[in-house]
Amino acid sequence: MLFSDRRDAGRILAGRLAGYAHRPDVIVLALPRGGVPVASEVARALGAPLDVFLVRKLGFPGNEEFAMGAIASGGVRVLNEPALARYGVPRQAVESVAAAEERELTRRERTYRGDLPGLELRDRTVIVVDDGLATGFSMRAAVTALRSLGPRRIVVAVPVGPMDTVEELRGLADEVVCAATPEPFYAVGRFYEIFDQTTDGEVKDILARARRPETAAAGVGRGYS
Numbered sequence: 041m042l043f044s045d046r047r048d049a050g051r052i053l054a055g056r057l058a059g060y061a062h063r064p065d066v067i068v069l070a071l072p073r074g075g076v077p078v079a080s081e082v083a084r085a086l087g088a089p090l091d092v093f094l095v096r097k098l099g100f101p102g103n104e105e106f107a108m109g110a111i112a113s114g115g116v117r118v119l120n121e122p123a124l125a126r127y128g129v130p131r132q133a134v135e136s137v138a139a140a141e142e143r144e145l146t147r148r149e150r151t152y153r154g155d156l157p158g159l160e161l162r163d164r165t166v167i168v169v170d171d172g173l174a175t176g177f178s179m180r181a182a183v184t185a186l187r188s189l190g191p192r193r194i195v196v197a198v199p200v201g202p203m204d205t206v207e208e209l210r211g212l213a214d215e216v217v218c219a220a221t222p223e224p225f226y227a228v229g230r231f232y233e234i235f236d237q238t239t240d241g242e243v244k245d246i247l248a249r250a251r252r253p254e255t256a257a258a259g260v261g262r263g264y265s
Contacts, residue, residue, distance in 0.1 A: 042199070042200060042219075042220050042222070042231040042232070043199055043200075043231060043232050043233070044232070044233045044234060045077075045232060045233065045234040045235075046074065046077040046078045046171050046232070046235075046238070047077050047078070047080070047081050049078050049081075049171065049199035049200075049219070049232070050077060050078040050079065050080060050081025050082050050085075050169075050199075051081045051085065052199060052219050053078065053081075053082055053169070053197055053198070053199050053217070053219050054081055054082045054084075054085035054086060055085075056197070056217050056219055057082060057085075057086060057167065057195075057197055057217060058085075058086075060086055060088070060165065060167060060195070061085070061086045061087060061088075062086070062087045063086075063088075063165065065163070065164050065165050065192065066086060066088045066164070066165045066167065067088060067089050067090075067091065067159075067161065067164050067165070067166055067167070068082050068083040068086065068088045068089065068090050068091075068167045068169060069090075069091055069092065069093040069159075069166055069167065069168050069169065069182075069186075070090065070091070070092050070093070070169050070170075071092075071093060071094075071095050071168065071169065071170040071178060071179070071182060072092050072094065072148060072152060072238075072243050073237075073238035073239070073240070073242070073243050074170065074171035074172075074238050075169050075170035075171050076092065076238060076242070076243045076246050076247070077171075077238060077242070077246060078169050078170070078171050078198075078199065079169035080246045080250065082167065082169055082197065083250065086167075088167070089250075090246075090247070090250040091153075091159060091247075092152050092153065092243070092247065093112070093113060093159070093168065093182055093185075093186065094112065094113045094145050094148055094149050094152075095110055095111070095112045095113075095145075095178045095179075095181050095182045095185075096110060096111050096112075096141040096142075096144055096145045096178075097109075097110050097141075097177060097178050098110055098111065098119075098134070098137050098138055098141055098177075099137065100123075100127070100129065101129070101133050101136075101137065106123075107120060107174075107175045107177045107178070108120050108123055108124055108129060108134065108137075109134075109138075109177055109181075110177040110178045110180065110181035111138060111141055111142060111145060111181060112145075112181040112182050112184070112185035113145065113149065113185055114185045114188060114189075116181050116184050116185035116188075117138065117181070118177055118180045118181040118184060119134070120175070120177060148240075151240055151243075151244065152240075152243055152244065152247060159189065161186065161189040161190060161191045162189065162190035162191065163190065163191070163192045164191050164192060165191065165192055165193040165195065166186055166191045166193070166194050166195065167195045167197050168182055168183065168186065168194065168195065168196050168197065168213075169197050169198065170198050171198070171199065171228060171232075172198055172199055172200045172201055172228030172231070173198050173200070173201030173202065173205045173206065173209070173218070173228070174201070174202070174205070174225075174227065174228055175205065176201070176205040176208055176209055179196055179198075179209060180208075180209065180212060183196065183209070183212045183213050184212070193214045193215070194213045194214050194215075195213065195214060195215045195216075195217060196209050196213040196215070196216045196217070197216075197217045197218075198217075198218050198219075199218075199219045199220065199231075200218065200219065200220045200221070200222065200228060200231045201218050201221060201225070201228075202221065202223070202225035203221040203223065203225075206218050206221055
């Protein structure tokens with residue numbers, strides 16, 4: 041195992057991002073839910089604000105762990121067109137899955153961000169954090185959606201992922217920081233000793249701590265205008 045848990049992974053990842061520490065233009069965005077405890081440690085180490093950016097994987101009907109694409113805030117959709125064609129997935133099935141995931145994305149946006157205004161990212165350096173990469177579709181959707189918000193630089197940061205996915209993302213993001221690219225790569229959870237499901241409650245607690253006035257004064261939590 042490479043990491044004891046997500047917080048351990050976040051501390052290790054933060055060491056690879058030290059060049060972004062204490063810069064006023066930097067914001068750390070977590071992909072909920074698993075990316076939030078990782079990003080919390082990164083934001084703490086960098087003295088940067090922490091917030092979330094919502095993305096939902098679109099799983100194949102009957103095999104939800106296999107991604108046929110992803111959606112992100114702002115109506116962005118990225119599809120695995122070759123796989124859809126190979127397995128003959130009808131568009132109606134894609135739309136059905138996408139509609140269900142849109143509802144969950146909306147629920148999580150409301151749960152995690154409440155009445156906070158939208159993210160203000162223009163001319164900022166955005167570090168997008170997840171607990172790992174597999175197919176990379178969720179991260180691709182996130183980067184595509186974030187581009188429309190006008191950041192100066194997008195940095196993808198993850199503790200672990202397969203090299204081919206990392207290389208694909210380098211074509212989309214300005215920088216990709218991946219602490220480990222083990223081969224063979226089976227699944228993100230294989231590289232954690234503890235890989236429990238992160239709950240809505242844990243996400244809300246982490247974000248609430250980051251948004252406290254004393255924490256925000258230190259640079260963590262000002263992820264919104």
